[in-house]
Each structure stands twice: as C-alpha cells, then as structure tokens.
Amino acid sequence: SQPLHRDQIEAVVSAAVQKQPVVDMHTHLYSPAFGTPVPNAAGPVDPTGLLLWGLDELVTYHYLIAEVFRVVPATVLPYDTFFKMSKVEQADHIWKHLFVERSPISEACRGVLTTLHKLGLDVSDRKLDSARKWFKEQKPGDYIDKVMELANVESITMTNPVFDDGERERWLRGIKPDPRFQAVLRIDPLLLDWPAAAKKMASWGYGVSEEVGGRTIEEARRFLRDWIDKQNAIYLALSLPPSWRYPADPADAAARAGQAILEQVILPVCAERGLAFAMMIGSRRAANPALRDAGDMVGTSDVDSVTALAARFPGNRFFVTMLARENQHALAVAARKFGNLMVFGCWWFVNNPSLITEITKMRVELLGTSFIPQHSDARVLDQLLYKWDHSRKLIAGVLAEKYRDAVDAGWKLTTADIERDVALYLKGNFRNFL
Ligand code: REL
Ligand code: ZN
Known part of the structure; x- marks a missing residue:
C-alpha cells in the first residue's frame, strides 16, 4: 500500500482505533x-x-457519589x-445536584452524558424519566450485545473475588x-490479610494455618489450583496499598506472611499454570469509610518493589498498573528493564483525559508499542460506551502525533502499519502476554 502523507495520518489513525475491537483486560x-x-x-x-447496568447504576457510580x-x-x-435511599432516589439526588444545579463537566459526569448520547437517549430536558423508561424495556441479554457492539468491545475480563x-x-x-x-481470580486477602484468608480457607476444607510453611503452603496452592480450574481464570490479580514493599519489612509480621504467600504460593502456581499475575498498586482503601467504594484514596507507591519482584521471579509474568501520577514515569522505565513486566491502563484516578494523554504519550516514548494503553474498569455495563469512546480518542490523538514525527523523519508509513500497531495496543499485547 501507498505511504501516507503526514496530513492523512490523523484520519487514518482515528479510523483504525475506532475500527479495532477491544479486549478489555x-x-x-x-x-x-x-x-x-x-x-x-x-x-x-x-x-x-x-451485573450492574442501566440509568440508575450509571448515575450512582461511586465516582459520582464522591462528587x-x-x-x-x-x-x-x-x-x-444517602445509602439507605433507593437507587432511584440516589440517582435523582445526584442528577439534581451534579447535572441540573451545576454543569456536568467532571469526567465522571461527562461519562454519563456520552453514554446516554451513544445510546441515542436525549436528556436535554434535564429530566431522567424517558431514559429510565427506555432502560426498563431492555433485556440484559440483548442489551449486552448492543453495548458491546456499540462500544466495539470484543471480550470482557471480569474480576472474580474468591x-x-x-x-x-x-x-x-x-x-x-x-x-x-x-474470569480473573482475584485474591487480595491472600496477600493482604493472610490470617483472615487462612481462617476462611480452613473452613472450606483446606488444611492451612496462620503459620506459613509445610502443609499450609501445599494446601494454599491446592486452593488456588482448584479455583483457577473452577473459574477457568485467565490470570490472577489483586490490588495493593501504596505502603506495599517487596521485600517486606522484616519487622512487620503481617507483611512477612504476605511475602511468604506471594513467593511460595501465588507465584509458583502462576508459573506452573503459565498464568500472569496482575498487581494494581497505590489504592489506600477506606480513607473515608463512610463513603464506601467512593472512600478510597491514592498514594505514591514503590516502583523498586516491582522491579525487585520482576528480577527475582524471571519465570513469572506481571501485569502492573499504578494509581499515582507520580509513579507513572518510573514504572514505564522499569518495564524497559524487565520483559516480564507489562504496564497496563490508566487506573481510576488517572483515568482522566489530561492524564491519559500525558501517560500514554510518555509510555509510547519509552516503550513504543509494547504496553497496554487502557482498560475500562467499568463497574456498570453501559460505561463501556464512554470509557472506550473517550480513551480511543485520546489514544488516537497521541499516536497520530507520534506517527507524524516518524514521517517527518523520513519514515514511509502505511495504513496497514498503523492498523497492525493499533491491534497490538487494543488487543494483541494483552493476549500475547497471557
Ligand atoms: O479493581 C480495583 O481494585 C479497583 O479498580 C476498584 O476497586 C475501584 O473501586 C474501581 O471502581 C475503580 O475504577
Ligand atoms: Zn478495578
């Protein structure tokens, strides 16, 4: 195919990004x-x-509860x-204060607008009644097909906390x-609160005790294998607080137990099954517990702990994302050092247009095509429509700029080249790393 002129690049990139089905990791x-x-x-x-979906779930997303x-x-x-009110009452409250009495220009508010717009629903009268009625008429099975098609998402990865x-x-x-x-086998308590996890596992018939050693290790491994099989899980995952360190502080008994479980249970089973392990690092849970899911905070994490783990376990593969803007640069640099480290997504509080652009640009500059630019973290099905719409546009903007720079330097670029790269970003890098 013909090399592209620099003025054609933007349109070609944007078409390729729109057209490429997403595997949402x-x-x-x-x-x-x-x-x-x-x-x-x-x-x-x-x-x-x-399965959450529909108008009232969209409007009561925990991001909007915080707002x-x-x-x-x-x-x-x-x-x-507030939490005792019905879903409809909560949605009406949020709609009144964030959409009617002031303008809905935060990213989470804009997300509701994009979603309704993409579904062809008109809320310009600033009332929710007709949209609510439309949603009640949907059947979840058919509605999923519609949303996945409109969002051009081919596969959805769940989070399945065992x-x-x-x-x-x-x-x-x-x-x-x-x-x-x-399915993704989600195992936070295993590493973060081993005594509580052990108690539950023991009650489910696994011969584990608080002391990590011997039989406990074997039985904890058996627990993971059983659940990987039951869920047919494609990787294992957890999220970690900013204070997480590898290796653990020797004076911290709880952290030491977590490290033992990580080294002797989680990573060996991942390696044996050929499964990657995802770590989402930097969320301090329940900074304001009264806000429930909306009450979590961000904190700066320790990238050296990630590199230490990647170095110590070369036979394991790690998906890593971090919540703090401050960690993004060092994390991308770490991925240059370790092929078993796959950087992914703009997670939660960095999933905002200004930061997505900044982070994606930096990652392209440091990692070329070898990272996963985005995941949706959708909690409500319909959010796929806005999360991927907004991200696709931002990713395309960054890529167009980078391709233009290559063409300005004399590189001959074709549409097929661009489509190949975009397929890696939105699907292939994830699938290949699995
Ligand atoms: O998977 C996680 O740990 C987080 O993404 C969630 O707990 C969080 O509440 C989510 O809604 C953020 O987008
Ligand atoms: Zn999540």
Missing part, C-alpha cells in the same frame, strides 16, 4: 448468568445479582441517609459465564 462486569439487580423487561430481578458529597456535604445529608461470598457461591453452583466474559 480489567472490568468489574459480569455476564447475565450472575444475575442483575436492575429492574428490566426480562425480570425477575435478583437483588444480590452482580455529590462535595456539593451536598454529609452535614446536610448524612452518609447513612473471598467474596456472593461470588463464591455462584461459582460453586457451577455458573457458566457467556464466553465473551473471561
């Missing part, structure tokens, strides 16, 4: 088999269901009162997710 979405608490045309509603408490503080509407009772019971009942949804 980290979400909190579920296939309909997991049940939905959202009233809909297919009924019946399962209040404990895990509404800034303008209607807890001294006016106490946290408990220490979560509602989740665990569903797997024990033999749930079979829709093949477009793939």
